[in-house]
Amino acid sequence: MIEVHVKKRLGGFDLDADFAAPPGVIALFGKSGSGKTSVINAVAGLMRPEAGRIEIDGTLLFDRTRRIDVPVHRRRIGYVFQDARLFPHMSVAKNLAYGGSHERDRVIEMLGLSELLDRRPAALSGGEKQRVAIGRALMSHPRLLLMDEPLSALDAARKAEILPWLERLRDEAGLPILYVSHAASEVARLATTVVVMEAGRVGRVGAVAEVLSDPAAVGMIGAQEAGAVVRARIAGLDRIDGLTELALSGGRIVLPGRLGGIGTHLRLRISAQDVILAREKPEGLSALNILPAEVTALDEGPEGVAVGLACGADRLLARVTRRSARALRLEPGLRLWAIVKASAVAPDDVGGAA
């Protein structure tokens, strides 16, 4: 369990964040200046709250009333700062080893750092610095990982290499991660719990599938970024076409690529904008994934209608125009077909199940 309750005045800004979450990845989501970094700093011990309590997996890091305040260096955290904060006087190798050498070779390999080991940070590009910072935090073998937009300076290909590693940490090592990101795809993929920050307060907190597939949360998260998270099991592999067939609770879909062995559990993010709704089951489409669904909720926003869908035990989210909503005569309880474009669910959005 991760419990964070922090109160602090920063100039004119009032931080008063309060949330609890099961172990896993907690995504801190929110606009620029909403207080995400401040929360993380409090957990790291770099900012001392005026009041509050911070507990991670049974370890009390801070408790104002009990006057507990574990010093930063004893908190065993790995903090990937928003700015890389590499030590300028040390080589990349020394930077990496500063906190420890846990899984050194694999981390270096994964982050593609082997060519850079002898360099000084000043001779690195922006993305390279960020990768070293990630590696340094991972190698310190923390019991809690704090990541403040760790992937924002990286290209898509590099992100695709790092995300599975973080999933592995979450699932295999059971490492709790507080993760700040503006990219819903990263959040959907990694997060167990989503905490939406608004002006220093927690606007919404809940399981990732719940928050992201809630039509009412679309406004908070951003229309572009909204989308549901579903769980799936690999039911079949098509070696020739390189496809994976997934069993969802409400049907089967096929995705490109080999996503794992048969029986593996995955989670998928299906962006609201990638779901097409139809009253009749369509034929002859390139989209191979047609799921029966039932409308559970509707939420009209300025840019269209967010449609909550139940599809077996999973929830989906679709975004349609108002005209379509009218044409389809959408209303809660309506049963219809949800078409998910197979290649719209890219590997980025597919993660090991948490």
Next chain:
Amino acid sequence: MIEVHVKKRLGGFDLDADFAAPPGVIALFGKSGSGKTSVINAVAGLMRPEAGRIEIDGTLLFDRTRRIDVPVHRRRIGYVFQDARLFPHMSVAKNLAYGGSHERDRVIEMLGLSELLDRRPAALSGGEKQRVAIGRALMSHPRLLLMDEPLSALDAARKAEILPWLERLRDEAGLPILYVSHAASEVARLATTVVVMEAGRVGRVGAVAEVLSDPAAVGMIGAQEAGAVVRARIAGLDRIDGLTELALSGGRIVLPGRLGGIGTHLRLRISAQDVILAREKPEGLSALNILPAEVTALDEGPEGVAVGLACGADRLLARVTRRSARALRLEPGLRLWAIVKASAVAPDDVGGAA
């Protein structure tokens, strides 16, 4: 015309970039460490190339053979650095005004900085710093804007406010912009020309519509990020549903939101993963946009098939699984239907036409 030719050895890294582009926004695209920042630094005059020539709109900034090297402060550039580089000893207001006060109030308004003016940079969040850096560069009224991942620290909503401004600069002020980004949506929206960097060299250069809709470029750009750019004219407005009807050269599509007045020219990015292909014209779909198209090229990659389409004078790009490709019997020359989900083309991907 913008001409950049720079050669420089940086430690073990060999920069040898050579490209020319018409005025507009030149997007520098490429993996972390491919040399994007180095190119921009050369243009800014912060790095002196060992050989080469840099000319912007008829002004020679650097020419090794003619021993021309305009000092940085006379180049009249606005550089938004990858790290914000605000002056720590000045308030936000002073930072902003350092290079000039061009369109001060509008810039402050657009970037949402009015609350921050009296603060020092140390009291700003990551995204706030970045916004101030953007404002500072804009207010210096440059004749060339260099932007190194300017929006990476910002949330989607804030990005959506800044991008139209940059478009306006490009279109109305005719300001050339060198723009580094890992986000294809930004590139597609803003860029006139795309320069793909690979290990210090220019891998590909061309008009944005051409590069992004070329199936062969999907590998270079990343499957997730691939997508065509098309031009459209606003043909109608649906005030009740908040929809805009656009005329493309090959048909009509409807997008959510009011995108401008009737007759306005726009450009749209249609992500390859948002295009569904069908042999028969489908009926009863929530997707309102069904365009007739012809397959022009196919490119098989590890994750599926990139399909180049001609749709009137525009080019589209679709990504389908191999199984779909076979089921649809795709081959160059085939005429079929391209279904574009209306809400998949979000405002982010809609820009004023360049």
Next chain:
Amino acid sequence: MTDWLGPEEWQAVRLSLKVSATAVAVSLPLGLLCALALAKGRFPGRQLLNGLVHLPLILPPVVTGYLLLVVFSRQGPIGSVLEPLGVSFAFRWTGAALAAAIMAFPLMVRPMRLAFEAVPPALEQAAATLGASRLRVFVTVTLPLALPGVVAGAILAFAKAMGEFGATITFVSNIPGETRTVPTAIYAFLQMPGGEGAALRLVAVSVALAMGALLISEWLSRRIARRVAA
């Protein structure tokens, strides 16, 4: 107070303050220039300049005073040039200020140089891209960011000037009202049998003054530092 220190002693205190303040104020621009040249310059003779700046520290003060006497006396190479121009340092309070400035110079330059070296070039570059000339970059970015070092240099120099004695008495003698600063007055008291009491009173006054200056400057530089970083 007036019976505690005689009028002559108060005169020495005033003179010391005048001499030290003048020494620091006048040498400040040159100190900044030297510090800047040493921090950022790449020119032949840089190490020579560096050595020259440190020289007054290495030389026993008496030697510095002696050399000043030789150079600035009416017959000396510089004194004979300045004399017709009406500029004279010999046995004038201006000479005491000159001696103090020279003795304090290395202490002034070092911290300034250090501070200039620590200003991130990235910020100076950013200023240049915004159209700032080298001079403007210096005045608006480099100097303010180096200010704690500049203040430190000025304080060290002032403290040194307040305590300077050997070079001063050797160069401009110990003339009441003109060149008799607090340290030279202390010296004179210590040389005369039974003068210790008066000497100690003067020591107390000069320590109090210098500490006051120190506190003020600390407070100032802390304010500046707080404005720079948070």
Next chain:
Amino acid sequence: MTDWLGPEEWQAVRLSLKVSATAVAVSLPLGLLCALALAKGRFPGRQLLNGLVHLPLILPPVVTGYLLLVVFSRQGPIGSVLEPLGVSFAFRWTGAALAAAIMAFPLMVRPMRLAFEAVPPALEQAAATLGASRLRVFVTVTLPLALPGVVAGAILAFAKAMGEFGATITFVSNIPGETRTVPTAIYAFLQMPGGEGAALRLVAVSVALAMGALLISEWLSRRIARRVAA
């Protein structure tokens, strides 16, 4: 060379080097501590410590020497404690080193303090999150990043120690082979009519030595700086 300077003078040169090097080496840890406390500490008496550190700069050297004499003499408050322990500074070269160290202390501490203040807390925080204790943060991050300032402080202190005279001769007098450093020898020569030549020869030697040390340390600190920033 040996006829250019007599054996006694060479002895003084060797002694000066020994005294200065010892003074700097021994006071370095304390200097670092003081600089650190002044830079980062928040404790009552901080300003007092600050004043105390600057004191030797403000006091005329003779006064400092005299105070040392009083405090470290056999009956003095410290001397009487050390005497039974067999530690004695009186009339020993160690006393000369002590005097030089104290006189050089403010010059050592200021640049160090400045450098410590300039180390970005962000990096120290980063080190702490990686599990580094305060001590480890200091040794691996703060100190290396402040090294140019530490070197600057040490250089200033060494140069000052090489030139120190007033406090030294007052405290430990002038005993050939034991406390007769170069500056005291120079002073003695200057007291004699016609002694200028010999004094200047010694000046030349001490300047050459100090400049050598200066150049080496410059080169060193430049290497360090180059390693730190690029």
Next chain:
Amino acid sequence: ARAEILTFAAASLGGPLDRAVEAWEAQGGAAVTVSYAGSSALARQIMAGAPADLFISANEDWMEEVARAGLIETESRRDILGNALVLIAADAEAPEAEIGPGLDLATRLGSGRLAMALVDAVPAGQYGRAALEGLGLWDGIAPRVAQAENVRAALALVASGAAPYGIVYATDAAEEPRVKVVGRFAAESHPPIRYPAALVAGADPEAAGFLDFLSGPEAGAIFEGAGFILPEADLPAPDLPQTGPSE
């Protein structure tokens, strides 16, 4: 340039000379300003063109040096004062000493040092060394001598207890309660201790009057009161105390 009489005087004359100036001014003499410093510094300054009217040195060599440079009015040169050397002890119980070849100085010193002014460079040191040489004691004592910057610093070494014994001027010892004078060197045991004074070339005419005043009886009384010896009396005045007032 100034209306005052600028006097360059050895710093050791400080107290009594100030009183003499007061007396001179009280009787209507022109204003006098005194710059006190070491004789060597003052001499060099005069040779460098200092606007001094009168030079009073504690060191005959430096007066000679200035004279050789032609910068004094030779006929005005005179010795206005003399002094005596005494052996002082830090210990108030120290027994009186018979200053002679049999002086048990080395024994008295033990492991301690004998404080003197610089024995090669400063007059008090030079006189003391000459006296010890004359007594045949120098070679035994030389390694034990702590040479101070000047005679005042030598006095301080003894007064603070750092050195058990020292050789200083009688005038210095007289004002220092923490030392005991245990013996006085006979005047003939060393070259005569003299304070020569002379008008500097081109001096203000008023300065001649001041110099005369200083060598006159009124000033003489002031100086004698401070323990100086007047040059007419080359031998110690019979009424001078043999020991310091600390007794």
